[in-house]
Amino acid sequence: MEKHLSQMTLKELIRPEGIRCSCGKVHRCGLKWFKTGSGIIRELPDALQSIGARKPFVVMDENTEKAAGHQVRRVLKDAGVPYAEFVFPHREGKMEPDEYAVGALTMALDPTCDVLLAVGSGVINDCCKVVAHACGKPSAVVCTAPSMDGYCSNSASMIVNHVKVSLYNACPQVILGDTDIVKTAPDIMLQAGLGDMLAKYVSVCEWRYAHLIHGDPYCEEIADMVRTCLKKIVEQADGLMKREDAAINAVLEGLVISGISMAFAEISRPASGLEHYFSHVWEMLALQRGEPSDLHGIQVGVGTLLTLWLYENVLNIDRVDTERARKAMAAFSPAEWEARVRRVFGATAEPILDIEKQSGKNLPEGHEKRLQIIEAHWDEIKKIIRDELPSREWVYSLMKRCQMPLTPADLGISRQDTVDALVVSRDIRDKYLTSSLLWDLGLLDEAAERIPSA
Numbered sequence: 001m002e003k004h005l006s007q008m009t010l011k012e013l014i015r016p017e018g019i020r021c022s023c024g025k026v027h028r029c030g031l032k033w034f035k036t037g038s039g040i041i042r043e044l045p046d047a048l049q050s051i052g053a054r055k056p057f058v059v060m061d062e063n064t065e066k067a068a069g070h071q072v073r074r075v076l077k078d079a080g081v082p083y084a085e086f087v088f089p090h091r092e093g094k095m096e097p098d099e100y101a102v103g104a105l106t107m108a109l110d111p112t113c114d115v116l117l118a119v120g121s122g123v124i125n126d127c128c129k130v131v132a133h134a135c136g137k138p139s140a141v142v143c144t145a146p147s148m149d150g151y152c153s154n155s156a157s158m159i160v161n162h163v164k165v166s167l168y169n170a171c172p173q174v175i176l177g178d179t180d181i182v183k184t185a186p187d188i189m190l191q192a193g194l195g196d197m198l199a200k201y202v203s204v205c206e207w208r209y210a211h212l213i214h215g216d217p218y219c220e221e222i223a224d225m226v227r228t229c230l231k232k233i234v235e236q237a238d239g240l241m242k243r244e245d246a247a248i249n250a251v252l253e254g255l256v257i258s259g260i261s262m263a264f265a266e267i268s269r270p271a272s273g274l275e276h277y278f279s280h281v282w283e284m285l286a287l288q289r290g291e292p293s294d295l296h297g298i299q300v301g302v303g304t305l306l307t308l309w310l311y312e313n314v315l316n317i318d319r320v321d322t323e324r325a326r327k328a329m330a331a332f333s334p335a336e337w338e339a340r341v342r343r344v345f346g347a348t349a350e351p352i353l354d355i356e357k358q359s360g361k362n363l364p365e366g367h368e369k370r371l372q373i374i375e376a377h378w379d380e381i382k383k384i385i386r387d388e389l390p391s392r393e394w395v396y397s398l399m400k401r402c403q404m405p406l407t408p409a410d411l412g413i414s415r416q417d418t419v420d421a422l423v424v425s426r427d428i429r430d431k432y433l434t435s436s437l438l439w440d441l442g443l444l445d446e447a448a449e450r451i452p453s454a
């Protein structure tokens with residue numbers, strides 16, 4: 001490896017042959033063209049040509065049409081590129097990535113087009129990924145907001161039969177992030193993007209000790225690539241709400257590179273930890289109740305502060321109290337655990353119970369094995385936490401300066417939903433989180449009782 005991942009240009013990161021890494025793996029992602037910067041929209045015809053696309057199917061909604069759609073049409077016309085288009089009709093409330101949206105898009109699709117071009121951010125991009133995958137065409141995206149890190153992911157976050165699911169398909173081949181367009185996004189979307197990036201402090205920290213305790217494959221090069229993006233973003237963060245170019249560019253680039261980091265690692269670990277699971281649970285609960293949710297990154301920002309509070313407590317533990325941990329394991333009731341999963345997840349509890357059948361994370365043998373590793377490596381685990389995490393006050397004050405919501409109460413989320421989200425976070429996937437560490441130490445229920453929710 002000639003250069004570290006964190007020092008590579010965007011072009012080097014996405015080279016088609018991939019990167020032979022010092023971790024022994026070859027990292028690659030499906031993205032073929034990616035640029036950010038002022039006026040980049042003019043390169044759209046070149047970007048499409050680079051993937052061999054001749055006729056894009058341009059997909060937008062009324063808002064993204066205003067933000068970028070008109071410019072996309074103009075640029076394509078000027079370059080003599082034929083296209084067809086679909087503007088999602090106005091729907092009451094927030095547009096959801098559900099069967100209705102995918103159906104509406106599919107009915108309108110012009111089969112003579114050879115690429116789906118999403119003009120938007122989360123929902124439009126996700127719907128385009130699903131339809132492009134279903135009809136065997138590539139997808140491309142013109143970003144309209146720096147609001148989440150899903151641009152480059154190979155999964156789409158969808159709602160099927162009122163349940164949130166990840167559908168695995170393919171990542172877009174082209175991502176075009178024109179900062180002149182992106183900086184016109186509403187405040188809340190800029191704040192959401194920052195929230196989704198601040199989460200990466202926790203994700204990288206958890207990834208490192210999950211490697212130690214749980215054996216998850218870890219790559220220091222990828223972790224460092226994420227840290228480098230995050231550093232650039234926080235250095236510029238005070239310019240974000242003033243829509244300074246450098247700040248907008250740093251966030252947008254960081255969000256796409258986070259997506260690349262997950263593709264490289266072939267797991268979500270570099271970009272998603274416990275803070276994301278607060279958001280996942282809150283979103284699932286809102287869907288069950290037919291209520292709207294806040295933007296992903298806004299919830300994740302609040303989840304990041306909650307997780308940093310948990311770490312303040314973890315760092316106060318001088319020595320692992322194995323007796324307490326073993327007592328908690330001995331007192332663990334699978335029936336009570338199952339009752340809680342059923343209470344929180346309702347109709348969607350079954351697949352979550354199945355995860356436990358496969359992973360067996362609640363079994364005493366696994367617990368004992370992990371506990372011994374934790375005890376033997378306690379100083380090292382605390383060092384990882386100190387190395388990776390900024391203080392909660394520092395993140396709090398940064399988020400406050402950006403006028404972001406700071407507590408579950410700020411989002412109208414109840415104390416019960418916050419407590420539940422923490423406790424069941426470790427059940428949603430077979431993934432070792434901060435909550436898993438606390439559970440192994442016999443401290444999760446106590447932490448849940450004390451967690452500040454307002």
Ligand SMILES: [Zn+2]
Nearest residue numbers: 021023219221
């Ligand atoms: Zn690597």
Ligand SMILES: [Zn+2]
Nearest residue numbers: 149196276300
């Ligand atoms: Zn995220």
